[in-house]
Amino acid sequence: MTDATLIARPVTTAQQVHDWLHQRILRGDLPPGARLSETDIAEQIGLSRQPVREAFIRLASDGLAEVRPQRGTYIGKISARAVLSARLIREAVESDLARMLADRDADLSTMEAELSVQDRANAQGDVAAFIASDDRFHQAMALAAGQAAVWQDLERLKSQMNRLRHMSMRVFDRSETIGQHRAILTALQARDADAAEAAVRAHLRQMLTELPQIAAAHPDYFTD
Structure with missing residues (x-):
């Protein structure tokens, strides 16, 4: 063959x-x-x-x-342990990606375009489209940093996290997520590695607040 x-x-x-x-x-x-x-x-x-x-x-x-x-x-059930593990790995990896990307003259147009998609999806209440665009935003950061394989590895880790995201994005203010994405992009455009890393970490730590609230509201959906 x-x-x-x-x-x-x-x-x-x-x-x-x-x-x-x-x-x-x-x-x-x-x-x-x-x-x-x-x-x-x-x-x-x-x-x-x-x-x-x-x-x-x-x-x-x-x-x-x-x-x-x-x-x-x-x-x-949704594994809280798997959600937290994936979140921790994503924070470590994506904060490094942000620093790498801030150190180069990269094309950030795809990330910019996804913010417009997220604005429209948020206005229309289309959670699935919003989350798909959210994923593409983060993928675009990895691709712009020349790390496509890294994103593929992250994708394999985050099934449980994505289940939580589909629940949380129906409850929490999606415009806050857009603002966090905007902060990441703005820092990258300014080539400010420290600000870009801080923005990524703040964004991915949002789940630490959302998980206990969603689990408390739907205890039968979660396991340790």
Whole structure:
């Protein structure tokens, strides 16, 4: 098998089912504790049960589902420990990325454009679009710093964090997040590494306030 064949390999049906369910879990369409039925989902999307079963197994390995023998598959609770771990890693990595980026003449236009997207999504109350733009803003910072692989590593860490974000962004003031993003961008435009690092840290520490409040409001959705 050639390298070109490997690159061109299409996404499997099981992978597509996994990705679809993964997004529904992150958005909260499938809340913690909800039961997943192979039969129901297979009928809903017009597939056999085998790719659905494979998707369930992958979701369990992601920490997003729990397979209970003789009982079925259930959406897992949000791990507060995993949220805090991902947040800590992101703060350490992204504050370094900000310092790297402030030391070079980088193209920050994508980050600027995403702020406009966030303004529109916030005005329209479109939480999913807002969070997608939030992700692209942070990704753009990594790309501008020449660290695309670093962002891919961060993406693999933050599923539990994203579940919390979809909940918190429905409750807390999204304009505050936009203001934090603006502070990061302004510092980068000024080539002020200290201010850029401080702005990133302040932004990512917001979750330390949001997590206990959301967990207190939805105790059945969280686990240590």
